[in-house]
Structure formats: structure tokens, C-alpha cells
Amino acid sequence: QQQVKQSPQSLIVQKGGISIINCAYENTAFDYFPWYQQFPGKGPALLIAIRPDVSEKKEGRFTISFNKSAKQFSLHIMDSQPGDSATYFCAANNAGNMLTFGGGTRLMVKP
Amino acid sequence: GAVVSQHPSRVICKSGTSVKIECRSLDFQATTMFWYRQFPKQSLMLMATSNEGSKATYEQGVEKDKFLINHASLTLSTLTVTSAHPEDSSFYICSARTRGAGSYNEQFFGPGTRLTVL
Numbered sequence: 001q002q003q004v005k006q007s008p009q010s011l012i013v014q015k016g017g018i019s020i021i022n023c024a025y026e027n028t029a030f031d032y033f034p035w036y037q038q039f040p041g042k043g044p045a046l047l048i049a050i051r052p053d054v055s056e057k058k059e060g061r062f063t064i065s066f067n068k069s070a071k072q073f074s075l076h077i078m079d080s081q082p083g084d085s086a087t088y089f090c091a092a093n094n095a096g097n098m099l100t101f102g103g104g105t106r107l108m109v110k111p
Numbered sequence: 112g113a114v115v116s117q118h119p120s121r122v123i124c125k126s127g128t129s130v131k132i133e134c135r136s137l138d139f140q141a142t143t144m145f146w147y148r149q150f151p152k153q154s155l156m157l158m159a160t161s162n163e164g165s166k167a168t169y170e171q172g173v174e175k176d177k178f179l180i181n182h183a184s185l186t187l188s189t190l191t192v193t194s195a196h197p198e199d200s201s202f203y204i205c206s207a208r209t210r211g212a213g214s215y216n217e218q219f220f221g222p223g224t225r226l227t228v229l
Contacts (some may be wrong), residue, residue: 005207025166032217034217036220040223041202041223041225042221042223043115043117043206043221043222043223044155044204044220044222045195045206045219045220046218049217089154089155098145098157098160099145099206099218101154101155102154103153103154104153105169106152
């Protein structure tokens, strides 16, 4: 029940394209859904997060779409840039408890 | 945003020695810190949850006598890998939880410590 499943494992997108990463969860008690960006040899950095009371949140080129009934959420990166090449992790938790991470998606944006 | 630091960023040690990794919240008080381990091309695995002033809670399969965690203050937690062996080589990452309006769930991560045991 604690699992968060993330897909795809890897993604190649052309510069200027849209990168889409999907996550699905099982625990309906989850109430916080962050996305982290991690560059090689660095710790994860919080990119954007959403709570289940909204269906979409946008910050710059990054958008989270949230479907509570389907227990799914996704990250969209608009106008993808080579500098966006990194590993992205979705996560979920409830009431400030431990984060449950997805398996990660390695994104490569080709120039 | 909230800043979490880790020291050292890299450490190489001989098998059988102990290594201490520090995690500090620089501009906020962290009542809870988390320690993760990450193998190459894999996700983060939670090792333990550390609350200030109390004993850490370890995840199943993590040896508490091997990975000693101390959270003595609201800004510092330490992870000591005792009697390290090559299989302990990994990327260790801490995170700290901040509490505030609209952000009570947020965790901020440190830059990680690369441990190599020879």
C-alpha cells in the first residue's frame, strides 16, 4: 500500500518538446505529492509539489496534473531544455511522515 | 528556501573503520531528519527517521548497531557507519523536515555523501 509506481524509467525528448512522467499510488491517505530533480552526484531538489485538493499546479515550465479518483499524478515539463536532463523522482506522504519515492525517471533532452 | 548541508561530500575509508557523516539544517530548525541510501541508478531508500532528542526509528532490514544515528540538536544529525565494509559503499543523503504554513510536509535534502569503502 505504500508503493508509488513511476514510469517511464527513462525518457528521451528533443529540445523544445514536452516531457511527461507519470506516477501512480495506492495509499489513499497520502496528502502531499512532490517531485524531485536530481543531478548526478547531488541530492534531490524539490521541484514542485501538489496537494489533493487541486487538480493542477503550474510553476514556470513545470506542471503537475493530479487525478485523485485514478490515484495518479504526472509531471509535465514544457519546452524541455538540455539543462533539464536529470533524474526525476515522484514521491508521496501523509501528515509529514516518511516520503515514499517512485523508482525514478532518467530524462535526457537532446539539443 | 531551506538549506541542508552534509559533511563530508566524499569519503574513502578502509574496511573495518568507522565513518561519521554530518547533516545540518542551516537556516531552520529540523525536529525530524531522515537518512537515505541510494545505489547507482536506483531510487532513494529510507534507512531511518531521526527525531531530535530521541532514538532513531530504523526501517526494516537496516542494522541499527551498524548505522548509528544521533540527533542531538534541532540543527544537527549524524550517521556513523561502524566497521564499514565494501558493501556499505553508497551515496548517503539526509533530509530535514520543516514546519510552516502550507509547508508542513516539505523535506529538504542535503547534497549527499559518497562513501567508498576499500
